[in-house]
Amino acid sequence: MRIKFxxxxxxxxxxxxxxxxxxKQLTLEExxxxxxxxxxxxxxxxxxxxxxxxxxxxxxNLQYPDVDISGQYRYLTGADVKLRTQTSxxxxxxxxxxxxxxxxxxxxxxxxxxxxxxxxxxxTIKAGENxxxxxxxxxxxxxxxxALQTIQNYLNLYxxxxxxxxxxxNMKSAKQRxxxxxxxxxxxxxxxxDLLKAKLQQSNIEISLEExxxxxxxxxxxxxxxxxxxxxxxxxxxxTDFGNVSGLISSEIARNDLQALQFQEEAAKDQIKVAxxxxxxxxxxxxxxxxxxxxxxxxxxxxxxxxxxxSYNLSNIFKTKSDVKLAKSKVQEMxxxxxxxxxxxxxxxxxxxxxxxxxxxxxxxxxxxxEQAIENYRIVKDKYDNGLSDTNDLLEADVQQLQSKxxxxxxxxxxxxxxYELLTAKGVLTNQFNQQ
Numbered sequence: 001m002r003i004k005f006x007x008x009x010x011x012x013x014x015x016x017x018x019x020x021x022x023x024k025q026l027t028l029e030e031x032x033x034x035x036x037x038x039x040x041x042x043x044x045x046x047x048x049x050x051x052x053x054x055x056x057x058x059x060x061n062l063q064y065p066d067v068d069i070s071g072q073y074r075y076l077t078g079a080d081v082k083l084r085t086q087t088s089x090x091x092x093x094x095x096x097x098x099x100x101x102x103x104x105x106x107x108x109x110x111x112x113x114x115x116x117x118x119x120x121x122x123x124t125i126k127a128g129e130n131x132x133x134x135x136x137x138x139x140x141x142x143x144x145x146x147a148l149q150t151i152q153n154y155l156n157l158y159x160x161x162x163x164x165x166x167x168x169x170n171m172k173s174a175k176q177r178x179x180x181x182x183x184x185x186x187x188x189x190x191x192x193x194d195l196l197k198a199k200l201q202q203s204n205i206e207i208s209l210e211e212x213x214x215x216x217x218x219x220x221x222x223x224x225x226x227x228x229x230x231x232x233x234x235x236x237x238x239x240t241d242f243g244n245v246s247g248l249i250s251s252e253i254a255r256n257d258l259q260a261l262q263f264q265e266e267a268a269k270d271q272i273k274v275a276x277x278x279x280x281x282x283x284x285x286x287x288x289x290x291x292x293x294x295x296x297x298x299x300x301x302x303x304x305x306x307x308x309x310x311s312y313n314l315s316n317i318f319k320t321k322s323d324v325k326l327a328k329s330k331v332q333e334m335x336x337x338x339x340x341x342x343x344x345x346x347x348x349x350x351x352x353x354x355x356x357x358x359x360x361x362x363x364x365x366x367x368x369x370x371e372q373a374i375e376n377y378r379i380v381k382d383k384y385d386n387g388l389s390d391t392n393d394l395l396e397a398d399v400q401q402l403q404s405k406x407x408x409x410x411x412x413x414x415x416x417x418x419x420y421e422l423l424t425a426k427g428v429l430t431n432q433f434n435q436q
């Protein structure tokens with residue numbers, strides 16, 4: 001009865017564990033799209049663009065007039081108020097009684113509209129627009145890197161899955177070999193030493209399998225967390241298109257990071273004009289309205305005014321020269337940076353191209369190697385069965401056969417990885433996925 005209870009408990013626990021895990025099939029494209037939509041890194045990128053847009057809007061607000069409205073009430077104590085229209089005894093007139101003034105009401109509105117500031121406002125807005133465009137291209141570049149990292153994680157998970165599949169297949173053969181060798185050893189047809197060699201190989205395969213499973217769990221967890229999937233999600237990779245990417249590469253190079261630098265360079269040039277604007281005076285259209293009530297003494301209403309305000313800081317004649325020199329120095333630095341990055345991009349593209357072509361050649365070699373390893377194991381096994389080769393040869397041929405299968409599976413995935421690395425070097429990785 002107790003045994004039945006334990007078996008039932010284990011069955012329930014096993015079922016609950018299976019239900020807790022969610023199996024989700026994902027294509028490579030789906031994984032990339034989820035990373036761009038859901039990952040924290042992608043959301044940070046979007047926030048940077050939103051911040052740049054907000055900063056641009058703040059700058060644009062400088063072109064609108066400033067309107068100030070204020071009102072005051074003040075209680076006056078013992079105020080001595082004399083109006084100019086009052087007469088005195090010495091003038092031979094009748095003295096007017098001094099009013100009892102004990103409060104003041106004051107309301108006013110002022111408007112200031114910038115007219116000219118040496119084109120400072122215009123160039124400040126233009127620099128802000130270029131910085132905003134630079135932020136947009138930087139965001140595209142960072143999302144390309146997010147996509148590439150996701151691809152690498154996905155392909156690594158595929159490699160781990162494939163490794164487990166191949167090792168488990170090899171484990172079946174190793175266990176059967178140990179069983180066969182045990183029977184032969186019991187019947188005096190095999191030396192015990194040969195049996196121990198087979199068991200040792202089985203143990204090594206078991207260790208390799210556990211290592212592969214550990215790697216798979218880590219890679220699966222990393223990808224699930226990045227894509228914002230439930231942490232217990234088991235991701236099943238799909239390899240139907242692996243290795244089938246030949247002839248899809250465009251000659252187009254459109255690096256977003258380079259375009260971002262170019263817009264930053266334009267913004268730096270705008271800052272030269274902003275610095276030079278200090279050489280000119282600032283003009284503004286000003287206007288206002290005042291209403292005043294001095295209790296029992298004076299009332300002023302509809303006191304509107306309009307005019308032009310002019311300001312000029314004479315010290316700018318000396319200070320601005322240094323500001324302009326600094327702005328020009330930053331432009332020169334940006335020019336050198338753009339040139340340096342342009343050269344680096346050319347090297348990256350050429351290197352990625354060579355790596356992609358090499359991955360294709362490796363795939364061809366590993367395809368032949370697998371065929372040769374399978375045939376070699378067949379021949380060695382046949383010789384072993386006929387007493388023409390020893391156990392060492394058989395076990396070594398088995399290891400070579402397993403390794404050739406793993407190498408072929410890896411090389412198939414590496415073709416895709418090098419292909420997408422080439423697209424990243426050209427700056428068109430996300431465009432490629434959007435077209436699919």
